[in-house]
Amino acid sequence: MKCAPFDYVRPAGVGEVVTTLRQAGGDGKILAGGQSLVPVMAMRMARPSVLVDVNRVPGLSSVETDGDAVRVGALARHALLQAQPDHPLLAEAASWIGHTAIRTRGTTGGSLAHADPSAELPVVAVATGATVSVAGPDGVRELDAAELFTGMMTTSLADDEMITSVRFPRPSRWGFAEFARRHGDFALVTAVVTEFGDELRVTLGGVSAAPMRAHAAEEVLAGGGSARDAARAASEEIEPTADLHGSVPFRRAMAAEMVRRALVRTGVEE
Amino acid sequence: MDVHLIVNGERAHVDVEPRRTLADALREDLGLTGTHLGCEHGVCGACTVLVDGAPARACLMFAVQADGAEVTTVEGLQDGDGALHPLQEAFVAHHGLQCGFCTPGMLMTAAHLLDTHPGADRETIRAEMAGNICRCTGYQGIVDAVEAAGNARDTPA
Ligand SMILES: Cc1cc2nc3c(=O)[nH]c(=O)nc-3n(C[C@H](O)[C@H](O)[C@H](O)COP(=O)(O)OP(=O)(O)OC[C@H]3O[C@@H](n4cnc5c(N)ncnc54)[C@H](O)[C@@H]3O)c2cc1C
Ligand code: FES
Ligand code: FES
Numbered sequence: 001m002k003c004a005p006f007d008y009v010r011p012a013g014v015g016e017v018v019t020t021l022r023q024a025g026g027d028g029k030i031l032a033g034g035q036s037l038v039p040v041m042a043m044r045m046a047r048p049s050v051l052v053d054v055n056r057v058p059g060l061s062s063v064e065t066d067g068d069a070v071r072v073g074a075l076a077r078h079a080l081l082q083a084q085p086d087h088p089l090l091a092e093a094a095s096w097i098g099h100t101a102i103r104t105r106g107t108t109g110g111s112l113a114h115a116d117p118s119a120e121l122p123v124v125a126v127a128t129g130a131t132v133s134v135a136g137p138d139g140v141r142e143l144d145a146a147e148l149f150t151g152m153m154t155t156s157l158a159d160d161e162m163i164t165s166v167r168f169p170r171p172s173r174w175g176f177a178e179f180a181r182r183h184g185d186f187a188l189v190t191a192v193v194t195e196f197g198d199e200l201r202v203t204l205g206g207v208s209a210a211p212m213r214a215h216a217a218e219e220v221l222a223g224g225g226s227a228r229d230a231a232r233a234a235s236e237e238i239e240p241t242a243d244l245h246g247s248v249p250f251r252r253a254m255a256a257e258m259v260r261r262a263l264v265r266t267g268v269e270e
Numbered sequence: 271m272d273v274h275l276i277v278n279g280e281r282a283h284v285d286v287e288p289r290r291t292l293a294d295a296l297r298e299d300l301g302l303t304g305t306h307l308g309c310e311h312g313v314c315g316a317c318t319v320l321v322d323g324a325p326a327r328a329c330l331m332f333a334v335q336a337d338g339a340e341v342t343t344v345e346g347l348q349d350g351d352g353a354l355h356p357l358q359e360a361f362v363a364h365h366g367l368q369c370g371f372c373t374p375g376m377l378m379t380a381a382h383l384l385d386t387h388p389g390a391d392r393e394t395i396r397a398e399m400a401g402n403i404c405r406c407t408g409y410q411g412i413v414d415a416v417e418a419a420g421n422a423r424d425t426p427a
Contacts, residue, residue, distance in 0.1 A: 001310065008271065008288030008334055031335075038291075038330040039311035051288065053335060079324075099401025101318050101325040101379065184400050 003041040010053045014060075014135045014164060017052055021160040022137055024050040030162060031055070032075065032110035035102050060109075060164060063087075069169040074109025074162070081108065081121075089128070089174040089194070093120040096176075099184045109163040112148060115155050115210065118186040120178070122149060123205035126213065127192040130168045136161040149210035171195050175265030177258040181245070188245055191234075191258035193266045200268070202230065207238045207255055214238070217259060227263035227270050231256040273337045277302065278346030286333050293317045295333035296343060304344040304374050308403070315402030318375040319343050325382045344374035347381065357381055357419045366415035368406035375402050380416045389424050392417055 011017045021028045029048035031037060032055065040046045054060070060073040063084045070087040081087075081094035082103060097103055097111075097120055111121040112132065125132070125145035132148050134141050137160055145166075148155050157163070171194035178190045190205035200221045202214040217234035225233075235256035242248050264270055273284050277300060284290075284299040291310075296302045296319070308314035310329045317328040320342040347355040357380055360366065367373045376399065383390060383398045390398070395416045396409075404412060 002291075002294075003289045005287065005289055008332070010334075031332075034330050034332075034335075035312060035327075038332075042311050042329070051332075055335060099315070100382070100398060101315065101327055101401055102312065104321075104324040105326055105330065182400060183397060 001042050001044060003038070004044060004047040006048055007050045008053065009050060010056055012056065012058075014057060014162060017054055017057065017162050018135055018137055018160055020050065020052050021162070024048075024052075024159075026159040028052055028159070030110075030113070032113075033077065033106035035098070035106040036110065036114045036116070054162065066167060069167045071165055071167045072108045073165050074107060076108045078103035078106045078108075078111070078121075087168055087170055089171060089176060089192070090121075090124060090168055092176045093124045093190075093192070096120050096178050096180075096183070096187070096190075108166055112145070112166065113155060113157060113163055115149050115153050116186070117152055117209055117211075118188070118190070118206045120187065120190055120205065123190050123192050123203055123211040124168065125166065126211040127174075127194045127201060127203035128168045128171060129196070130166050132163055133165045133167070134161050135164050140164065152209040169196065172197075173266050175262035175267075177261035177265065179254045179258055188251065189254045189258045191255070191262040193259075193262040193268070195266065200263075200266070202234060202259060202262075204234065204238065204255060204259070207240045207251060212238070214259065221263075221268065227260050227268045230263060230268075231260035234259040271334050273333050275336050275338065276340045278342055284333060288332060288334050290333045291329050292319070292321075292331040292333045292336050292341070293328035295336075296328060296341070299333075302343050302345050306371055306374050308371065313403070314372070315375040315379060316372050318378045318402065320378060320382060323382075325379055342378070344377055347377060355381070356422055357384070357415070360415040360419035360422070361412070364415040364418055365407065365411035367411075372402060372404040372406075376404070376412055380419070383416065384420050384423060388420070390416075390420055395420075 028050035031051045031053045060075040078094045078097045130145040173195040175193040178187045187206045192203045202217040214234040216237040217230040220230040220233045235252040240251035306316040308316040319328045
């Protein structure tokens with residue numbers, strides 16, 4: 001199907017983006033890579049009256065080292081994340097997003113704002129304790145990734161706010177594992193393990209409305225437990241729902257296996 | 271809105287509504303019907319074209335976004351004298367198509383693949399072509415064709 005008509009605005013700066021969104025009074029949408037928004041508009045599940053194309057806003061497309069973290073501009077494409085050497089976990093995660101023709105267009109800001117429960121980058125954002133910079137009418141605010149995701153495809157962003165960059169801390173060790181029916185499909189389960197200091201974090205995507213920390217699994221690890229024990233704990237603490245892609249027991253089994261693999265890849269004893 | 275772009279090396283101009291996708295502008299306004307539309311939501315890959323050298327779904331871009339861009343469609347694969355591109359020859363020779371609906375997207379994806387992964391093995395070809403759906407061939411012929419075209423390119427004549 002084709003999209004419903006809309007007005008098209010192509011601002012040259014973040015300030016103008018925010019003003020245009022504000023004037024649209026909740027009926028405007030940012031257009032970044034368009035890889036999620038345009039399908040939704042084509043299916044007429046969204047009918048914004050104003051599209052604010054941010055693709056030509058300068059200065060938002062880079063990936064830069066910033067102390068013990070990497071700062072990623074909101075317009076950095078998945079393909080750039082995949083190719084950069086400074087944050088290997090981000091590169092690995094980006095390589096699992098869709099296909100080349102999706103990764104050349106899709107953006108970091110768009111992925112976080114879209115907040116698909118199966119998407120890779122939101123899981124990495126929560127797993128690394130990323131800080132999200134958001135521009136709005138009152139200037140720029142910063143929030144923790146965990147505060148951004150409030151539910152299934154919903155965030156704490158206001159209608160007139162724009163993500164401008166995301167700061168992803170670099171873990172000392174990490175492991176990534178994903179199960180999808182075919183590489184490039186949305187994940188059924190994504191498991192990301194990150195080590196900061198002597199703390200091991202286990203973060204899961206695809207098993208709940210928003211990325212979640214598997215605290216029971218983390219406690220097992222803090223107590224010196226094995227990858228297998230932690231994986232079992234993770235599979236018991238999640239509350240997956242059944243759909244045409246898999247039953248509850250299947251999803252629990254896949255979550256356990258992905259956690260085990262991510263832990264082994266991190267270097268945790270099997 | 272006025273959109274000026276370069277399509278297959280030539281200047282082009284269209285005057286379109288903002289909601290006109292790049293795919294529709296190519297097909298309906300510029301008469302380049304080689305770019306096919308299957309799903310119109312990014313999944314099938316039939317509409318894949320190169321925008322500034324990188325593959326993109328022409329159904330997920332609005333034509334207005336391509337203002338100033340360089341677009342290559344399947345019509346641009348042939349060289350000036352009308353000879354088929356080596357990839358097109360390989361698709362013919364290796365049964366890389368049946369109905370041909372998916373073929374333009376397959377060719378554009380494969381053209382970029384061979385440019386960016388010289389000497390790609392079968393596994394890489396399979397992974398990189400996985401974003402394009404074919405309902406006829408069962409894919410073996412497509413992988414054979416891309417592999418053959420890659421090998422022919424890597425072996426200087
Ligand atoms: C065939 C296909 C397969 C895919 N597979 C995967 C996959 O495996 N994993 C995965 O994670 N994703 C996948 N995607 C989605 C892809 O990653 C998208 O790029 C991403 O989800 C959205 O990013 P975008 O830049 O395209 O955003 P858009 O589609 O432009 O926008 C998405 C939403 O975010 C808002 N938005 C965009 N940028 C900002 C910003 N800076 N600030 C505030 N709001 C903003 C928009 O208004 C819109 O509501 C797939 C897409 C397709 C078509
Ligand atoms: S028509 Fe564009 S991907 Fe299917
Ligand atoms: S040849 Fe018919 S869809 Fe591929």
